[in-house]
Amino acid sequence: MTQDVLELVRRARQQDADAFAALIGQYERSALAVAYAQLHDAHRAGDAVQEAFLKAWQELPRLEDVARFGGWLMQIVRNAAIDLRRRVKPTSTVFPELVGKGADPASATEANDTASRVQAALATLDETTRTAVAMRYYDGLSAKEIAEHLEMSPAAVDMRLSRARGQLKGILAPLVEDVPAPLPLRRKALGETR
Amino acid sequence: MTLIPQQPPDEFGPVEHLISDQLVATLEPQRGKALAAFRQHVAAQKAGESEGSGPAPIPISRGARGTGRSFGRREIPRNALWYWAGVPSLVAAGLAVVVTLQLTAPQKRVTPTDGSAMASGKVTRMEEISRDVPGEVTVLADGTPVREIHRQTTRQTQWEDARDHATYSVTEQPVDTVNYVQVQPF
Numbered sequence: 001m002t003q004d005v006l007e008l009v010r011r012a013r014q015q016d017a018d019a020f021a022a023l024i025g026q027y028e029r030s031a032l033a034v035a036y037a038q039l040h041d042a043h044r045a046g047d048a049v050q051e052a053f054l055k056a057w058q059e060l061p062r063l064e065d066v067a068r069f070g071g072w073l074m075q076i077v078r079n080a081a082i083d084l085r086r087r088v089k090p091t092s093t094v095f096p097e098l099v100g101k102g103a104d105p106a107s108a109t110e111a112n113d114t115a116s117r118v119q120a121a122l123a124t125l126d127e128t129t130r131t132a133v134a135m136r137y138y139d140g141l142s143a144k145e146i147a148e149h150l151e152m153s154p155a156a157v158d159m160r161l162s163r164a165r166g167q168l169k170g171i172l173a174p175l176v177e178d179v180p181a182p183l184p185l186r187r188k189a190l191g192e193t194r
Numbered sequence: 195m196t197l198i199p200q201q202p203p204d205e206f207g208p209v210e211h212l213i214s215d216q217l218v219a220t221l222e223p224q225r226g227k228a229l230a231a232f233r234q235h236v237a238a239q240k241a242g243e244s245e246g247s248g249p250a251p252i253p254i255s256r257g258a259r260g261t262g263r264s265f266g267r268r269e270i271p272r273n274a275l276w277y278w279a280g281v282p283s284l285v286a287a288g289l290a291v292v293v294t295l296q297l298t299a300p301q302k303r304v305t306p307t308d309g310s311a312m313a314s315g316k317v318t319r320m321e322e323i324s325r326d327v328p329g330e331v332t333v334l335a336d337g338t339p340v341r342e343i344h345r346q347t348t349r350q351t352q353w354e355d356a357r358d359h360a361t362y363s364v365t366e367q368p369v370d371t372v373n374y375v376q377v378q379p380f
Contacts, residue, residue: 017232017236020232021229021232021233024228024229024232025229028225028228028229029221029225031228032221032224032225033217033221036217036220036221042220042221042223042224043224045221045224046224046227046228047227049224049227049228050227050228050231052228053228053231053232054231054232054235057232057235114212114216115216115219115220118212118213118216119216121213122213133213134217134221137210137213137214137217138214138217138218138221165209165210168209168213169207169209172209172212172213173209175209175212176208176209176211176212
């Protein structure tokens with residue numbers, strides 16, 4: 001956690017709404033990843049995150065160790081998602097965002113199919129690994145940052161991510177066989193200046 | 195010597211790209227909901243603070259009728275409050291007493307043997323209903339096989355009381371009589 005974020009947390013503890021709004025921007029993707037790993041439903045994940053941030057705002061003055069903010073917040077998000085799962089039944093399991101209103105029906109069906117298969121593949125992972133995968137591939141967090149949020153060691157996160165990659169490749173490889181691999185980054189030395 | 199941390203291998207292969215694309219497409223539209231809800235919450239909190247802490251109590255003012263204060267503003271004169279709370283309560287209590295008395299009052303049992311009632315009224319209908327119910331097959335002492343036939347008879351009498359012109363109906367306890375019918379052996 002950077003000093004800037006720590007400062008935001010300290011200010012938010014004093015009920016500084018602007019500081020907390022900045023923290024929402026900072027942690028929203030990770031929170032969505034945590035909630036989605038629990039709920040498998042984007043809309044409900046959004047609702048859970050919304051509830052969780054409001055609860056965090058109310059509970060923040062009681063947080064003693066500000067350096068633990070990330071893990072503390074993710075635990076609130078997880079609890080909110082579990083609570084929502086108990087209270088509300090899922091409404092949709094597909095990814096409606098992928099289907100535009102003017103989209104070609106064939107491509108829309110294919111997109112939904114791909115989305116469903118990715119979701120099913122993610123569902124084969126255990127909850128912690130799924131959360132780590134979502135944080136890594138949605139929020140782009142490093143293993144160290146994921147470890148802070150999940151209150152684990154970076155090595156344990158690395159191990160989980162590595163296993164998950166192998167498992168997901170085994171399931172999803174047929175989907176990407178036709179897709180060309182991204183081009184490798186090319187670095188060109190332009191000489192040195194002294 | 196400077197130790198250069200080993201860079202992790204590029205883990206964004208096609209599968210990882212696929213997962214990333216799907217997660218972004220799925221979750222990105224949900225961004226902004228939390229911030230909007232938080233802003234709304236804070237605005238509501240501030241509005242509540244400016245109006246005073248906690249919900250406003252209902253003012254009960256001791257005042258004369260016709261001061262122009264409306265019920266819509268919840269400024270209820272004490273006299274009116276007593277009236278609107280007290281009168282319906284009294285009416286409800288009165289009704290409850292009447293209904294209770296009606297239900298618990300001992301009812302006069304009138305039977306056909308009640309001579310006074312029968313004598314003062316006239317019987318409008320009397321009917322007897324019976325049915326035969328076959329029973330078991332038994333053997334009499336002389337060796338004759340017979341089947342029991344139970345005849346169940348019920349009598350109902352209806353009459354009108356001349357005093358109050360009410361119609362009463364009494365059903366007597368069913369009477370069971372057993373007859374025997376000879377059964378032809380093979």
